Amino acid sequence: MTTIALKNVWKIYEGPVLAVKDLTVTIEHGEFFALLGPSGCGKSSTMRMIAGLEEISKGEIWFDQTLVNKLEPPERNVAMVFETYALYPYLSVYENIAFPLRIRGMRRDEIDRKVRWAADFLGISDLLPMSVKGLSGGQMQSVGIGRAIVREPSILIMDEPISHLEARVRARMREELVKLHDQLGTTTVYVTHDQVEAMTMADRIAVMNLGVLQQVGTPKEVYEHPQTEFVGGFIGEPPMNFADCELKREDGTLYACSDSFKVPLPAETAGKLDAQHEKARVRLGIRPESIGVESAPSQDSVRASVYVLEPQGERTILSARLANGELFLVEVPPDFDAQPDDAVFLRFRQPIHLFDVESGINLI
Amino acid sequence: MNAETTQETIVLDARQRRILLGRRLMRWLYYLLTALIVMLFLFPWLWVFSLGFKTRSEILSPTIVWIWKPTLVNFYEVLIAKGYWRLIINSLIVAVSTVTLCIVIGVPTAYAFSRFPIPGKESWFYMILTFRMAPAVVLALPLYILFARAKLLGTYFAPILAHCTFTLPFVIWLMRSFFDDIPKEIDAAAMTDGYSRAGAFFHAILPLVKSGIVAVALFSIIFSWNEFLYGLILTSDATRPVASQIPSLIRPHGTLWGEVCALATTASLPVAFLIFALQRQLVRGLSFGAVKG
Numbered sequence: 001m002t003t004i005a006l007k008n009v010w011k012i013y014e015g016p017v018l019a020v021k022d023l024t025v026t027i028e029h030g031e032f033f034a035l036l037g038p039s040g041c042g043k044s045s046t047m048r049m050i051a052g053l054e055e056i057s058k059g060e061i062w063f064d065q066t067l068v069n070k071l072e073p074p075e076r077n078v079a080m081v082f083e084t085y086a087l088y089p090y091l092s093v094y095e096n097i098a099f100p101l102r103i104r105g106m107r108r109d110e111i112d113r114k115v116r117w118a119a120d121f122l123g124i125s126d127l128l129p130m131s132v133k134g135l136s137g138g139q140m141q142s143v144g145i146g147r148a149i150v151r152e153p154s155i156l157i158m159d160e161p162i163s164h165l166e167a168r169v170r171a172r173m174r175e176e177l178v179k180l181h182d183q184l185g186t187t188t189v190y191v192t193h194d195q196v197e198a199m200t201m202a203d204r205i206a207v208m209n210l211g212v213l214q215q216v217g218t219p220k221e222v223y224e225h226p227q228t229e230f231v232g233g234f235i236g237e238p239p240m241n242f243a244d245c246e247l248k249r250e251d252g253t254l255y256a257c258s259d260s261f262k263v264p265l266p267a268e269t270a271g272k273l274d275a276q277h278e279k280a281r282v283r284l285g286i287r288p289e290s291i292g293v294e295s296a297p298s299q300d301s302v303r304a305s306v307y308v309l310e311p312q313g314e315r316t317i318l319s320a321r322l323a324n325g326e327l328f329l330v331e332v333p334p335d336f337d338a339q340p341d342d343a344v345f346l347r348f349r350q351p352i353h354l355f356d357v358e359s360g361i362n363l364i
Numbered sequence: 365m366n367a368e369t370t371q372e373t374i375v376l377d378a379r380q381r382r383i384l385l386g387r388r389l390m391r392w393l394y395y396l397l398t399a400l401i402v403m404l405f406l407f408p409w410l411w412v413f414s415l416g417f418k419t420r421s422e423i424l425s426p427t428i429v430w431i432w433k434p435t436l437v438n439f440y441e442v443l444i445a446k447g448y449w450r451l452i453i454n455s456l457i458v459a460v461s462t463v464t465l466c467i468v469i470g471v472p473t474a475y476a477f478s479r480f481p482i483p484g485k486e487s488w489f490y491m492i493l494t495f496r497m498a499p500a501v502v503l504a505l506p507l508y509i510l511f512a513r514a515k516l517l518g519t520y521f522a523p524i525l526a527h528c529t530f531t532l533p534f535v536i537w538l539m540r541s542f543f544d545d546i547p548k549e550i551d552a553a554a555m556t557d558g559y560s561r562a563g564a565f566f567h568a569i570l571p572l573v574k575s576g577i578v579a580v581a582l583f584s585i586i587f588s589w590n591e592f593l594y595g596l597i598l599t600s601d602a603t604r605p606v607a608s609q610i611p612s613l614i615r616p617h618g619t620l621w622g623e624v625c626a627l628a629t630t631a632s633l634p635v636a637f638l639i640f641a642l643q644r645q646l647v648r649g650l651s652f653g654a655v656k657g
Contacts, residue, residue, distance in 0.1 A: 014481055053552050073555040080556045086549035090571050103558035103567075147557070157556075159549075 001029040002063050002154040002187050004050060009059035011045045011211075019045040021211040023059070027189060032181045034190045034202035038234070042211040044159065047191045051078045051157055063154070074103075079153035083160040085140040087132045087147075093119075094128040097146040104151070118150040121183075122176075138169040145177075149184060156181075156188045163194065174201055195235050199223065207231045224351065229360035232285045232353055238317055240285045241328045244357070247273070247282060256284050256354070260322035261302040263348045272364045273354070282363065285353035288331040292347040293318065301345040304328065306338045320344055409632070415625035423621045438622035439630065442613070448627060451606040455631065457520055458595070458605050459588040462527040463581050469528075470535030471577060475565055477536065478543035479551065489540070496533035500593045503529055511598055518600035526594035531584045542576040543569070578642055579649025589635050606631040 004027040011020035020042040027033045035043040048054035050061060052073035061068050068076055079100075087096050097118055101111045119125045122142045127135065132143060141161055148156055162173045178201050181188050192198055198205045199219040207214040207222060207230070215227040226232035232240045245258040247265075254270040256263045263284075294301055304320035307327060311334065318330040318338070330346060338344065354363045376384065415423055417434035443449045476482065477489055495503075507529070511522045546569060554564035570577075595608030610627060613620045639646065 014483070048552075051552070051556055053555060072560060073552075074558045074560065078556055080552060082549040082553060084547050084549050086547060086553040088550070088553075088568060088571075100557035103563075147553075151558075 001185060003027065003029045004155065004187065004189070005060075005062040006046070006050075007060045007062070009046070009049065009061060010057045011042065011049060011054065012057040018211050020049070023208075023213050025206055025213060025216055027187060029064075029187050030185045032178070032188045032190065032201060032203045034192060034198035034205045035208065036192055036195060036198040036205050036234075037208035037214075038193055040210070041208040043191050043193075043208050045211075046208070047157055047159055047189060050155070050189060051080055052076045076155070077153050078155045078157060079148035079151065081141070081144050081148050081156070081158040081161045083163050085137075085144045085164075087140060087143055089133055091132065092128070093124065093130050093132055093135070093143050093146075096132055096143050097128075097150050099147060100151045114150050115146075118146040121149070122146050122180075136169075137165045138173060141165065141173065145180065149180070149186075153186060156184075156186045158188065158190045160192055160194075161190075162197070163192070177201060196237065199235070207234060209234070225362070226285075226353065227362050229283055229285060229355040229362075232355070232362070236287055238288050238329045238331070240287050240353075241291070242355075243284050243322075243326055243328075244281060245284045247280065247354075256282070256352070258284075259324040260304075260326065261346075261348070262300070263302065263352070264300055265352065265354075266350065269352065269354070269364055281357050283355040283357055283360075285355055286328075286348055287351075288317065288329045290349045290351060291328065291330045292349060293320075293330055293332055293336070294345040294347060297345050298347070301347050304344050304346050306340050306342045306344055308340070309336070309338060318344070320346060412625045413629050415621060416629045417626075418622060420620075420622055438626035442620075442623040442627045443630060446623075448606070448609065450602075451604060451609050451627075452631060452634070454520075454599075454603055455589055455605040455607065456634070458523045458527065459585045461520065461524045462531055462588040463584045465524065466528055466531045466535045466584055467577060467581055470532050470580075471539050471570075471573075472565070474536045474539030475543050475569065477540045479548065489536075492533045492536055496530055496537065500530070500591070504593055504597060507594070508597060517598060518603060520603050522598035523591075523595050523603070523605060526598055527588045527591055531587055534587070535580050535584060538580050539573065539576065542573045546572050575645050575649035577649070578645040582639060582642060582646055585638065586635055589631075 006023050006025050009020060009023045010018075012018055023042075023046060035046055037043045045054060049056050052068065052071055052075075056069050063076065088099060091099065094115055097115045098111050101114060106114075115128070116125065119128055122145060124139065124142045124146065127139060127143070132140060135143065141164075144161070158177070161177070162170045165173060174197060177190075190198070190202060202219060204216060204218055205222050206216045209230045215222055215231045217225070222231055222235050226235060226240075229242065233242065243258055243261075245256045245261075248255050248257050249270075254265045254273075256265055297303065302322065304322050306318065307321045308319040310317040310319070314334060316332050316334050316336050318332045318336065320328050320330055322328060328346065355361065356363055416438050417436070418429065418432055419435055419437070422429045422432050477485060482488065503526075507522075507526050508517070511517045511525075516522045516525070550568055550572070551561075551564050554568035555561065559567055589605075590607055591605070592607050595605040596611075599605070599608065606627065610624055613624045613627070
């Protein structure tokens with residue numbers, strides 16, 4: 001088990017293209033750490049720098065007390081699992097798993113023992129004599145994982161390992177990977193663009209966008225307290241609703257006002273805002289489950305009309321059009337019934353997030 | 365089948381019969397076309413092959429002699445009496461050396477083009493290709509002067525290096541596309557598994573392009589084997605490859621057609637044999653990208 005520390009790490013490709021900007025983060029030993037973000041956010045570059053596949057333009061990467069900037073991949077004892085499996089197609093399952101051990105010149109009986117242990121651990125012992133060419137996606141990825149864990153690496157990096165698999169297999173593999181991590185305890189860096197994977201599997205998540213680290217925290221923290229507008233919008237399905245508004249104080253109460261709503265903010269929220277922001281334009285962010293729907297108007301409710309209803313089984317997503325034409329997604333019970341253009345009244349509940357219009361930083 | 369079972373006859377209506385007939389016709393048309401194309405390529409070679417076994421009077425007869433008693437006199441004259449069998453050895457030395465050199469240099473170069481961020485990569489790549497595009501005669505004079513100054517004229521090095529000018533770009537060009545088809549993750553996997561970059565290239569990537577290398581090497585051998593101009597002007601009698609020596613059989617008193625054809629037949633046999641022996645690898649190599657999809 002190894003602690004990984006990235007200190008002010010930059011990656012600038014030729015062009016110049018800025019891939020990673022001043023990234024500082026520590027991945028604790030034995031942690032299941034997810035690097036999450038859309039494509040082009042710098043997560044893959046970060047992963048490749050940790051693995052030693054990419055040079056670091058600036059900054060330092062430490063594995064425990066060792067500076068690894070100049071170490072080649074084989075010297076780092078990092079194992080990788082790839083999205084496209086990256087198996088050696090001309091070798092059998094057995095030989096694929098044995099591959100890293102053979103490079104190390106291990107004794108034949110030792111290799112055999114370890115390969116069988118890994119295969120047994122992953123439940124793929126039956127596949128050992130087979131060629132990897134005929135395997136299903138899930139089986140291939142199991143072989144890829146076997147190849148990674150067989151040499152007991154100090155760090156395991158998984159690069160979107162289940163993105164290529166069909167939905168049913170993906171759900172099973174998610175559980176398998178968490179179980180695998182729990183049993184091995186290896187420091188694991190899991191790279192993904194799928195927030196559901198990150199939220200359900202990781203101990204902590206680092207959300208990245210355009211090469212910049214947006215937030216590091218537990219899944220609960222990044223969901224409940226997004227530090228930036230990007231994190232708020234990226235984490236959560238359906239995504240957070242946003243609207244530009246102005247803050248106004250009337251009779252001691254702070255209101256978020258726009259053309260379509262005037263929502264009172266609790267004193268606690270108002271207390272966290274500095275004087276500069278109190279009169280400024282801000283971006284209000286609210287999750288679909290934090291909005292209630294009423295059929296009759298009441299004090300502070302927001303008038304809207306039904307645009308689309310999306311039944312999803314255990315819940316229904318209502319797309320409601322506000323007075324100024326903005327659409328807000330609202331989570332409603334599955335038995336909610338309405339026709340398009342029916343009037344509905346939305347009640348904004350806590351937590352309501354306020355983001356700086358310029359920087360996107362959460363002001364609360 | 366028991367006694368109660370009645371044999372059912374499938375009755376086709378007129379439309380189905382027409383479709384079936386159409387399909388059969390198409391299949392025959394396809395066979396006919398294939399046979400025509402094969403004949404188009406095979407006929408000249410069969411003609412040359414047959415002339416090698418005819419006497420001079422049979423070859424020069426005003427009417428085509430379809431039935432004759434085959435003779436080996438042309439083969440004896442050209443290969444043994446004139447000692448031209450040595451030219452086949454020369455061709456082998458030149459072709460094998462050229463291909464070895466081009467594969468050894470070209471394959472790693474192609475890999476570098478495929479994987480490394482070389483400044484101005486595409487410009488370099490197209491510049492290499494222009495060597496392949498240039499007609500041999502454009503480079504003939506500069507190469508002659510260069511090799512003369514380097515005192516390489518008349519040695520095996522001259523045709524070998526000259527053949528590399530068009531074979532090496534071909535190897536680099538084709539091998540790069542093979543490498544491009546291999547996911548970069550395989551390199552990354554091999555490196556995190558414990559190999560250096562070079563180790564990953566030799567142990568993980570090269571086995572994947574084996575068929576491609578065989579196909580490229582075969583084509584390169586054919587290019588070198590059939591090359592005429594450089595073989596003629598950059599060599600001496602002792603080092604001349606077979607293709608370049610054939611014009612020496614055109615004599616003032618007439619062309620020795622029988623010997624020309626006997627030599628051409630003999631010269632084409634090693635390459636034909638090579639292609640026949642490696643045809644499976646060749647097809648696999650040529651369809652490498654297509655198969656990977």
